[in-house]
Amino acid sequence: MVDSRTDLAVSLDAEEEILPFIPILLQDLWSLGFSPDLALTILKRNFPATPRRVLDLGCGKGALLIHVAEQLGWNCRGIDIVPAFIAEANRIAQDRRLTNLVQFEVQDMVDEVEMNRQYDLIVFGFDSESLGPLTEALSRIRKRLTTQGHLLLNTIWAQPGRSQGEIATETDTLSAAKDAGLYLVDREILDRSLVEAQNASNTELIRRRALELAEKFPAHAAAFHAYVQTQEEESRMLSEDVQCACLLFST
Numbered sequence: 673m674v675d676s677r678t679d680l681a682v683s684l685d686a687e688e689e690i691l692p693f694i695p696i697l698l699q700d701l702w703s704l705g706f707s708p709d710l711a712l713t714i715l716k717r718n719f720p721a722t723p724r725r726v727l728d729l730g731c732g733k734g735a736l737l738i739h740v741a742e743q744l745g746w747n748c749r750g751i752d753i754v755p756a757f758i759a760e761a762n763r764i765a766q767d768r769r770l771t772n773l774v775q776f777e778v779q780d781m782v783d784e785v786e787m788n789r790q791y792d793l794i795v796f797g798f799d800s801e802s803l804g805p806l807t808e809a810l811s812r813i814r815k816r817l818t819t820q821g822h823l824l825l826n827t828i829w830a831q832p833g834r835s836q837g838e839i840a841t842e843t844d845t846l847s848a849a850k851d852a853g854l855y856l857v858d859r860e861i862l863d864r865s866l867v868e869a870q871n872a873s874n875t876e877l878i879r880r881r882a883l884e885l886a887e888k889f890p891a892h893a894a895a896f897h898a899y900v901q902t903q904e905e906e907s908r909m910l911s912e913d914v915q916c917a918c919l920l921f922s923t
């Protein structure tokens with residue numbers, strides 16, 4: 673039985689105790705995962721400007737889909753399990769007059785992949801096992817793709833030549849995709865110095881909110897402090913131990 677709360681905590685690198693405070697801790701950030709720039713580069717490079725139906729599983733505050741709708745004019749659906757993220761995504765879509773192209777909804781991705789809808793492109797960040805280990809997650813997602821559909825996968829793998837305990841290697845990742853019936857079409861590796869700079873700036877914004885919250889809710893002060901430390905460790909790991917990969921697969 674999948675425990676969504678635990679998976680959500682893993683996905684957000686947070687203790688369950690502070691999950692209710694996550695929207696406040698992350699309130700100064702729009703993009704909560706990889707920066708949308710590389711995903712947009714890959715999409716523009718590989719697809720003509722035909723309208724497509726896109727689904728983002730775990731869209732956060734909708735940073736990628738808002739850009740996709742604005743720049744490519746595709747029809748987008750974003751789902752996320754955190755209502756505050758979806759509220760913010762909808763607010764931004766309304767501000768930018770994009771509600772005809774983008775719909776955001778509170779939904780668990782576990783339920784979403786069981787729905788009988790098909791998409792030309794699905795975006796998925798593999799940061800927890802909500803949908804199971806990678807091959808299983810990709811197989812479940814693949815069922816929602818049209819015959820010539822594509823998957824855009826954001827993931828990390830160990831730096832080449834450096835064993836990183838439980839972190840998958842590039843070979844593990846590509847063979848998991850192949851086992852799920854997905855074939856690599858294009859890829860980008862995020863620039864290490866950009867990852868470092870982006871994470872340093874995000875961690876600083878989070879640290880300020882954590883200090884404010886620790887004053888307001890002293891009973892959780894240790895958990896807020898631990899969250900900032902986890903962010904620092906995560907930032908170090910992302911820029912030193914692993915590569916952040918944005919991969920486009922076809923069915």
Ligand SMILES: C[S@@+](CC[C@H](N)C(=O)[O-])C[C@H]1O[C@@H](n2cnc3c(N)ncnc32)[C@H](O)[C@@H]1O
Pocket residue numbers: 676679680683684702703704705706729730731732733734735736751752753754757779780781782797799800802
């Ligand atoms: C690392 S964040 C990335 C968010 C977004 N893709 C972005 O780049 O800004 C992971 C997202 O997955 C969402 N999430 C985690 N588990 C989920 C689930 N079971 N169903 C839907 N969303 C989930 C989290 O709430 C969070 O917004």
